[in-house]
Amino acid sequence: MGSREQKVVIQEGDALSVTDMQLDFLPGGALAVPGGDRLIPVMNRVIELFQSRKRPVFFSRDWHPRDHISFKERGGPWPPHCVANTPGAAFHPDLMIPEGTVILSKADRRDAEEYSTLYARDAQGNTERDLLERSGTRRLFVVGLATDYCVLNTVVEACKAGIDTYVLADAVCAVDVNPGDGERALKKMRKMGAKLITTGDLI
Ligand code: VGL
Ligand code: ZN
Numbered sequence: 001m002g003s004r005e006q007k008v009v010i011q012e013g014d015a016l017s018v019t020d021m022q023l024d025f026l027p028g029g030a031l032a033v034p035g036g037d038r039l040i041p042v043m044n045r046v047i048e049l050f051q052s053r054k055r056p057v058f059f060s061r062d063w064h065p066r067d068h069i070s071f072k073e074r075g076g077p078w079p080p081h082c083v084a085n086t087p088g089a090a091f092h093p094d095l096m097i098p099e100g101t102v103i104l105s106k107a108d109r110r111d112a113e114e115y116s117t118l119y120a121r122d123a124q125g126n127t128e129r130d131l132l133e134r135s136g137t138r139r140l141f142v143v144g145l146a147t148d149y150c151v152l153n154t155v156v157e158a159c160k161a162g163i164d165t166y167v168l169a170d171a172v173c174a175v176d177v178n179p180g181d182g183e184r185a186l187k188k189m190r191k192m193g194a195k196l197i198t199t200g201d202l203i
Contacts, residue, residue, distance in 0.1 A: 019144025
């Protein structure tokens with residue numbers, strides 16, 4: 001039987017990381033990922049599964065100052081997006097955010113870009129990596145935006161940190177500034193040792 005048919009049972013030691021599902025990254029937002037909103041129902045089922053198994057769920061967010069280095073006016077590649085405490089930085093209202101979800105902020109310093117969520121921080125300054133360690137997480141499941149930026153960098157860092165990392169390929173979506181960026185990112189993640197599965201493989 002090929003790996004495509006294999007089911008993955010969510011159990012102790014598993015955690016879910018929901019990456020940057022903020023209004024500015026969704027259709028109508030300042031840096032919209034085309035089709036990003038189609039992930040929401042798929043993702044909600046996964047979030048509910050992790051919640052029902054009492055597994056940790058992390059929500060990361062891009063949390064930029066107004067004059068962040070990644071913005072065009074400062075020579076960066078992006079239009080202003082996800083400015084802290086603005087409507088565009090809010091999570092999409094249709095997302096299931098279970099009680100006890102940890103919110104992690106990143107790229108909140110004016111002169112530093114930060115795509116990976118692994119060192120994003122909660123209100124107390126704990127990083128996602130700290131919290132993964134403390135919760136005894138051995139397998140990290142990643143969903144969200146964008147495949148070719150934050151998901152890619154998170155998965156690469158998690159693999160380097162020795163975490164068994166799973167990408168839910170039907171619950172991520174690419175910006176595709178250059179056509180094929182998303183596909184290349186998935187390939188790179190696989191090469192780093194990440195496992196690409198779909199949400200239907202989870203039970
Ligand atoms: C992201 C572009 C700029 C992401 C963040 O979350 O993937 N992409 N800032
Ligand atoms: Zn950003």
